[in-house]
Amino acid sequence: MVTQAVTRGAAPRLRADATRNRERIVAAAQEAFIEFGPDVPLDEIARRAGIGNATLYRHFPDRRELIRSVVLSVLATMADEAEAIMNDAPDAFTALEAIVHGAVEWKIGALCPMLSDWMDLAQPDLQAARDRLDIVVTGVVNHAQAEGTMRTDVGPGDIMIIASQIARPLPGAAPADHGYFVHRHLQLVLDGLRTPQRSILAGRPATLDDLRDSCVATRMQHH
Missing domain, CATH: 1.10.10.60 (Homeodomain-like)
Structure with missing residues (x-):
């Protein structure tokens, strides 16, 4: 025994x-x-x-399996955090601000080369993780626009593209300096998303599919 x-x-x-x-x-x-x-x-x-x-x-x-696990982990963490933020925030725009600042901390911009070069975007588990995050981000954008606090000529893809671009450090920039300025500059952009809007944007609102298409285009250019 x-x-x-x-x-x-x-x-x-x-x-x-x-x-x-x-x-x-x-x-x-x-x-x-x-x-x-x-x-x-x-x-x-x-x-x-x-x-x-x-x-x-x-x-x-192999490397591909490790990258796949990292991407799935990041997407799951982002979705978990975003859902928690939405449940706790007093309004949709406050939730949006917290989610976007969080996306920078989660280094969402680093996902693009991994998605484009190493991942089969049609894999069921990856598709499910992406769909879950898409629902959260799209939902908070729609709610903020319905509340009248966010301009209506932008889409969820615009938000994530902004976050990923601002998160990329300038060449030669010290990590500490970049970490300080990135949230400062991001807040300037977020303030520009509030109503009333003071300009007319060219083109159309970007979708999350546009963001993924951009990643694929980057892969084709590199190859």
Whole structure:
């Protein structure tokens, strides 16, 4: 009986260790991809995660699977945070501001090269994660416009494109300096989304599909 109890107790600890290792690898990979791009050596990711190369390859046999896990993790985190913000914010525009500032912190701009170069956008789990985030972002934009606090000539794609572009550091900029200015400049843009609008925008509101099409176009230019 004692032996059986020990055996039953050991297995969950092993599974918990494996889960923690996987989470550490994904977190380290996300940081490394943001800093160096999706081609960063996997040895560097293992070093940052504090695990050996063999452990990394046991969880992720190739780079594509690791990138896929990072993208899914970021999309899920963004959706979780955005849903929580919407539930707690006093109004839709306040929720929008928090979500957009959060998108910069989540480094959404770093997803574009990974989506365009490494991912099959038709994969069911990726499609489901994207759809979930799309629903949240589109919903908060629609609510803000319905409340009359947000100009109606912009779309959710405009918002995410703004966030991803402002989040990209200037060449040679120190990370600390960029982190300070990015939220300052982002707030200037967000103030420009409020009503009453003071200008007429050229073109049409951008959709989230436009954002994805832009990622695909970037991939084609690189190849």
